[in-house]
Amino acid sequence: MNKNINALYQIAQKETRSIIGLMSGTSLDGLDIALCEISGSGQNSAVKITEFETIDYSEDIKTEIRKVFAKKEIDFQHLVMLNEWIGILHAEMINDFLKKRNIPASQIDLIASHGQTVLHAPKFLHQQEKFPNATLQIGDGDHIAVKTGIITLSDFRQKHIAAGGEGAPLAVYGDYFLFGKKGENRIMLNMGGIANFTFLPASLNSEETFVTDTGTGNTLIDLFTKHYYPEKSYDKDAEIAKQGTINQLLLNHLKDDAFFRQEFPKTIGPELFSAEYVKAALAKSTPDTISPPDLLATLTRFSAETIAEAIQYAVSHSNSKLEDFKIYLSGGGTHNPLLVQWLKELLPCDFHKTDELGISGDAKEAVLFAILANETIAGDDFNFGSHKGIPSVTMGKISLPQ
Ligand SMILES: Nc1ncnc2c1ncn2[C@@H]1O[C@H](COP(=O)(O)OP(=O)(O)OP(=O)(O)O)[C@@H](O)[C@H]1O
Numbered sequence: 001m002n003k004n005i006n007a008l009y010q011i012a013q014k015e016t017r018s019i020i021g022l023m024s025g026t027s028l029d030g031l032d033i034a035l036c037e038i039s040g041s042g043q044n045s046a047v048k049i050t051e052f053e054t055i056d057y058s059e060d061i062k063t064e065i066r067k068v069f070a071k072k073e074i075d076f077q078h079l080v081m082l083n084e085w086i087g088i089l090h091a092e093m094i095n096d097f098l099k100k101r102n103i104p105a106s107q108i109d110l111i112a113s114h115g116q117t118v119l120h121a122p123k124f125l126h127q128q129e130k131f132p133n134a135t136l137q138i139g140d141g142d143h144i145a146v147k148t149g150i151i152t153l154s155d156f157r158q159k160h161i162a163a164g165g166e167g168a169p170l171a172v173y174g175d176y177f178l179f180g181k182k183g184e185n186r187i188m189l190n191m192g193g194i195a196n197f198t199f200l201p202a203s204l205n206s207e208e209t210f211v212t213d214t215g216t217g218n219t220l221i222d223l224f225t226k227h228y229y230p231e232k233s234y235d236k237d238a239e240i241a242k243q244g245t246i247n248q249l250l251l252n253h254l255k256d257d258a259f260f261r262q263e264f265p266k267t268i269g270p271e272l273f274s275a276e277y278v279k280a281a282l283a284k285s286t287p288d289t290i291s292p293p294d295l296l297a298t299l300t301r302f303s304a305e306t307i308a309e310a311i312q313y314a315v316s317h318s319n320s321k322l323e324d325f326k327i328y329l330s331g332g333g334t335h336n337p338l339l340v341q342w343l344k345e346l347l348p349c350d351f352h353k354t355d356e357l358g359i360s361g362d363a364k365e366a367v368l369f370a371i372l373a374n375e376t377i378a379g380d381d382f383n384f385g386s387h388k389g390i391p392s393v394t395m396g397k398i399s400l401p402q
């Protein structure tokens, strides 16, 4: 037997697996690295995060990714080179992460790498009948496996599409396994560049469970903060938005898009929620100019209202009312006090953070990929029924170090 296959066979039978989960999201802020000890699988999974770090992307990395990020037309050679380069950089970041902590690579069973999303084009966005839902994450897993010497699973989203999904959101698998609680209606709301939530009904009926993106989370806030204040990469603690006033007319135009009228589940990215999207809404408004603080207040409100309305809609189709739901927040948007304050005003739910459930909100998405890898290597069959958007498949391609 090939020794790597034998190693995988042994890993699958261990009681506890050490898995490094990696996530670099649409905010392009850096690589989240979560070292997890995972025992069991499926609904019997238990996770302990033993180490976590976000390694910031340098300006050079951000600039190179932005050349292709969410763009329709790009330099193709640049994308091909980037695919290799990001894989190498992520591998080096893991090696540094382990070295800093004196953890030998031999102690790690698996790496689960999301890669860097460069384009997400569900059918709703590309509107080309003969083409399927499409998404692309770069940073090839082979580089990570060879450079770290650790078996690596990567490129999780393609199988999801192959089995009928849009390639996202994958959060539902981790949320259902780790946070589903019988007798408690829970909404796991992640506010990253894009916001999404998993609806976990008290029945824990997998047919009623679903996950959807709601639209922009921090993407537009970040974009226009950088535009008007080049020295800042985001509106820290909503300091700028707090000084502004919501422009109701602009807000109405921002909310007037077919995406918000689409049924759940749906996914989206910065391909739609771009500078052009905001400029088009502004052009329809009078006056068609706005001060930066007013724009940031309006964009923050746009995120808050579209998240709240998606949750109100989901709950209105259940047997329960908003007051019966606990909302668990995660993702960078949790640190935006204005966004959270408005959500609390709009939704009479009971607000918490995933940290209270033992998983830090900043690490949650990296942990998700560790959970998905754990399922692929050691999980039993699981069944989300026939529910659209949650295919019952394992995900991730396996790269062997030798
Ligand atoms: N103190 C803060 N005040 C306001 N916003 C903050 C603060 N801290 C983080 N953020 C926001 O969180 C963002 C990073 O969020 P996160 O790391 O969850 O995004 P991501 O993982 O890249 O996104 P996605 O989940 O869409 O892939 C920052 O770009 C910023 O907008």
Ligand SMILES: CC(=O)N[C@H]1[C@@H]2OC[C@@H](O2)[C@@H](O)[C@@H]1O[C@H](C)C(=O)O
Residues within 6 Å of the ligand: 025, 026, 117, 120, 135, 167, 168, 169, 170, 171, 172, 192, 193, 194, 195, 196, 213, 267, 268, 269, 365, 368
């Ligand atoms: C294509 C892609 O990278 N989508 C991300 C993005 O960031 C948030 C939201 O949009 C979500 O749908 C997804 O990531 C998380 C980890 C998910 O799949 O659940």
